[in-house]
Amino acid sequence: MGKGKLNKKKCGLTLIELLITVVMLAALVGVSVFVFRIILLGWISQETRAGIGIDINSSIEKMARNLRGSKEISFLYDNEIRFSKHRRDEQNKIIINEYDDYIYYFYNENDVYPANFNQDLYGVRKAVLNNVVDRDLTTGTFTYGDGQIIVNDVLPSSATDLSVSGGIADIELSVKRGDETIRLRTEVKARNL
Secondary structure, rough: OOOOOOOOOOOOOOHHHHHHHHHHHHHHHHHHHHHHHHHHHHOOOHHHHHHHHHHHHHHHHHHHHHHHHOEEOOOOOOOOEEEEEEEEEEOOOOEEEEEEEEEEEEEEEOOOOOOOOOOOOOEEEEEEOOEEOOOOOHOOEOOOOOEEEEEEEEOOHHHHHEEEOOOOOEEEEEEEEEOEEEEEEEEEEOOOO
């Protein structure tokens, strides 16, 4: 037999094959990172919304619980709720004709009372009303900025409301943290009116 052409086996990749593989791998990694980023941002957003939801929900529930047990509910200015509750002794029994008087109001250290709502965010506070004359809650006084903080990061009056009408308190709060905003609303009728 004569000498023929030798059959050469290919062992390895050509430069074109290598470049195509690298480009495909880079595209796959890029798409994976993009999808992972979207999932992560969605998860962070939901975590923020859940935190706001828990905070605003517990705040409104606390306010509703206080208002349900009220003897009187009224207001002097828009976006406030004034209420009184029977005073209780050490055994948690009602003391007849003795009351504790309170106000829920919006607070921002750069605003005045009653609030002008010219700031970005407010807090809702519960303060003790002093000097109530003849059970008229509108005569009660308090120091703006005093009181227990109920909830912070509340949007101003256009998205929020504290009001009283016909013995029913309307609580509508919009809380904003970062880019997330949650709005909750409830109506409360005092049981002891």
